[in-house]
Amino acid sequence: MSSPMTNWPAGGADPLLDALQADHLPDLGHVDMAGLLCDPRLGRMALVSSFGAESAALLHYVTRVHPDIPVLFIETGCHFSETLAYRDLLAGLLGLNLVNLRPVPGLIAQEDPDGTLHARDPNMCCMLRKTFPLADALEGFDTWISGRKRYQGQTRAALPAIERDGSHLKVNPLAFWDQADVEAYFAAHDLPRHPLVDRGYASIGCAPCTRPVRAGEDLRAGRWADNPDKTECGIHLGPDGRFARRRPH
Structure with missing residues (x-):
């Protein structure tokens, strides 16, 4: 029997997920990430990137295998100008097939007319600006790729390399990398x-909800620092995730 350190964390499982894990990721000592990313059973894939502090590593890693993979960027309208410039720089440097996703203007006008929703209800702000646009965009894909890693914080400490995310598969190719690897x-x-990395930003999201990380803090401590119960933006549904909404006409 495997030791606890090599067991995969509990989560959604099904025959396809089990088969992919058995073939490419039987335990932490046998990880064939390149083989997984090339497995045709993943179907149509998209890479989702925030163009944050470590995003260039994932973008380079995956596009060396799949040069034309759609790279989905959620343009919330609240990003740092430096993030948008970095997105454009990497898109040109790496030849990315960049797709910018934007929230529905009518929803933003209705729910956040004065631009203060992030302070009043950060979960709703993330849902309107991130979760809804991404959910719509992913309808045409079977699998999406994320840059999450185990070392980024306690909420990600047991992150698997492949998992269920609602009706999609999700691959986290750098899940087992540490900061030195990056x-x-x-x-x-x-x-x-x-x-912004040189200015102390270790994890970079929307400007109103991101601050530099202080010495000794968790790498994601600068995200929603005024809301200690919020640690994720809500785009990661989890194995039993279901997402449905009525779209405005």
Whole structure:
């Protein structure tokens, strides 16, 4: 029997997920990520990127295998200008098939007319600006790829490399990388850093809800720092996730 450290965390399972894990990720000592990313059973894939502090590593890693993969960026309308400039820089440098997703203007006008929803109800703000647009965009895909990693915080400490996310499969290719691996990858491939990294931003989201990380803090402590119960934006549904809504006409 495997030791607890090599067991996969509990979560949604089905025959396809079990088969992919058995073939490419039987335990933490045998991880064939390249084989997984090339497995035709993943179907049509998209890569979702925030173009944040470590995003260049995932973008480079995956597009060396799938150069034309759609790269979905959720343009919330609240990003730092530095993030938008970094997105454009990486899109040109890596030749990305970039797709910008935007919230429904009518919903924003109705629910956030004065631009203060992030302070009043951050969960609703994320849902309107991130979750809804991504859910719509992913309807045409079977699998999506995320850049989450185990070392990024307690809420991600047991992150698997492949999981169910509602009706989709989700692959986290860098789940088992540590910070040294990320730094080494940036150096090996001469990848540019997000301009806010040097100013203490370890995890970068929307400008109103992101601050620099202080010494000794969790890497994601700068996200929603005024809302300690909020640790994720809501785009990751989990194995039993279901998402449905009425679309405005």
